[in-house]
Amino acid sequence: MNITSPILTGAGRAAELPGDSVTSLLRAVGFTDGPDGGLGIVMSALAGIAAALAVAIMLSVYFHSGHRSRHDLLKHGLAASAVLVLLAFAISDIRHTAQAYLGLNPAKPAVEFEIRLPKATLTTAADVQIELLTDRNQKLAKVQEALASAPDGRSILRGTVTLDYRTTERMMVLNLPGRAKSTFRLRLPASPSHSEQFGPWHLADGIVLANGDTVTSEIHDAFAIRYRVL
Secondary structure, eight states: OOOHHHHHHHHHHHHTOSSHHHHHHHHHTTOOSSTTTOHHHHHHHHHHHHHHHHHHHHHHHHHTSOOOOHHHHHHHHHHHHHHHHHHHHHHHHHHHHHHHHHTBOTTOOEEEEEEEOOTTSOSOSTTOEEEEEESSOEEEOEEOSSOEEOTTSOEEEEEEEEOOBOOSOEEEEEEETTTEEEEEEOOOOSSOOOOSSOOOOEEOSEEEETTOOOOOHHHHHHOEEEEEEO
16 A cells, blocks of 8 residues: 555645634734744744644554555655654754844854054054844954054954854944044844955044043044955
């Protein structure tokens, strides 16, 4: 008796059960399609459960069937492998959907940056703090101790920081104790691609001087950042 086709057909139909009607029901109880609604991860979980049930039904029918020839064993083995691949795909889909829902960036790319400072601002980077602020987290950047110099004599701070979350709300904050606090918006997509070269220089989006003085155009033009994705 050939039970493979009916079982696989049933498995396919079971995997499709979380369809329009289930989607409508979930929306009715408060789940939405947005990044914070959770509908995508629930639908992926239901699809995974359906695939697992399909595997259980197939194995149950298979082990309760009668005599099986070598041809049947081979055919059923291939069918079981196909269903297991379907189950693995469902599990992978759940994982990726969960990561997207939480905003996690599994690749965790890093940004290498250079921040240009006014002349004679620093002689060491030991007391400098650079932090990445997002709508998901905040993280200290690794700043190199050595300071390079621009052709015009201005200092350049170099460092790196990882992008742990998928978001476009990223702000680099440079804190120069006793001098100034500058902010730079990173103009990057949520999942940025690798870049070989540094991008253009961008002036600071905000500067606050520690002594409360007014930020002149000369000071504003002196602070700039450029970066690339590793």
